[in-house]
Amino acid sequence: MKESDFDLATLSQFDPAKIGAYLHSHGWEVIDAHRSAEVWATRVRDTDTELLLPRTKLRDFALRMAELLQTLASVEHRQGLAIARDISLAGSDVFRVRRPIRGGGDAVPLVDGVKLVDYAFSLVEAAATAAVAPRKVLPSRKPAQARDYLEHVRLGQTEHGSYVVTIVSDVAPLLTPGSPGLLEFLDVPFPRQVTRTLSNALDAVHGALNRTEENGGFSAFESGVEEGISANFCEALSGLLLATDDEDSIILDVKWAATIPPPRDRFHPVTFKTHQREALAQAARHLRETAPEESIALTGTVTNLRREENALSGTAVISCVIGGALRQLGVPLNPVEYDRAIEAHREKRGVFFHCDVVRSGRKYLASNVSGFRVLD
Secondary structure (H helix, E strand, O other): OOHHHOOHHHHOOOOHHHHHHHHHHOOOEEEEEOOOEEEEEEEEOOEEEEEEEEOOOOOOHHHHHHHHHHHHHHHHOOOHHHHHHHHHOOOEEEEEEEEOOOOOOOOOOHHHHHHHHHHHHHHHHHHHHHHHOOOOOOOOOOOHHHHHHHHHOEEOOOEOOOEEEEEEEEOOOOOOOOOOOHHHHOOOOHHHHHHHHHHHHHHHHHHHHHHHHHHOOOHHHHHOHHHOOOHHHHHHHHHHHHHOOOOOEEEEEEEOOOOOOOOOOOOOOEEEEHHHHHHHHHHHHHHHHHOOEEEEEEEEEEEEEEOOOOOOOEEEEEEEEEOOEEEEEEEEEOHHHHHHHHHHHHHOOEEEEEEEEEEEOOEEEEEEEEEEEEOO
């Protein structure tokens, strides 16, 4: 790389702190420090290499940056432009969606490019929501932390080598002016929690697909909910595969910011094939069908009561409308609530309550029952 590869104005915008983080993450060490500059060194193939990193932006800062990039390009055998881009992203986790292109090139049909960006954002949105509270089906109204994060995440420049969409997530706490500084008290900044949830969910889905192909069930997807799997996440992955040619693939990767330590478990790029699109869609439908409807208000009539001998608590079967159809819902009740259910059944009166509803086969079961009362 030559100094002419960059104009001086561009070189003068480099951040010494980000360069230091980049050097440290690539094995360089400070061997001498002065008030205005640091000397960094590394050993490559039994040869010691040194470079000078200014601490402040003095008059010749741009020239020193050109020399630094030239040294890094020689050590890493990469183009200086690529190294400069990585340095600029040293404070950010970067999520890459790579769509291979048959015959080479770096352009895709516009309709496919729109899908890639749209569904990549949906993946990040699902990960941000699951980072706050993982669920089989994520709520349409996002938690405040997730909404704040999504307002700050950035779409990076596309990269050569097939067609690559980059999503840039700064790892420093991102706070809306005037909002409480909750993120400042987290050991791991929330943006890093999102990226970690994203990588964990991608790994979990990749493994779940393999197990589903072996046994035909979706239990692996259910067990991966705590890792970030959701119906929304699977739908976004299935959508990404719509932007590929038949018998092709999508490659997803995460590169961690250099400014904070990476997760202990190293994330490797994962590949999803076009033929897995329908399995992902089926997994999403399964998660939606088996997900509880949370804290819904129900009114109904008691049709049956069950209580073990000598037990105080019991279960009432309540006829009520769920999802637009009349269902028989099994509702576990504490002793006080069970006595109220007996009263309602005896006097043929309705009942009202809040609960979560989950479907198990053909049965509907309630949990987290609250506010159970007999209607006048």
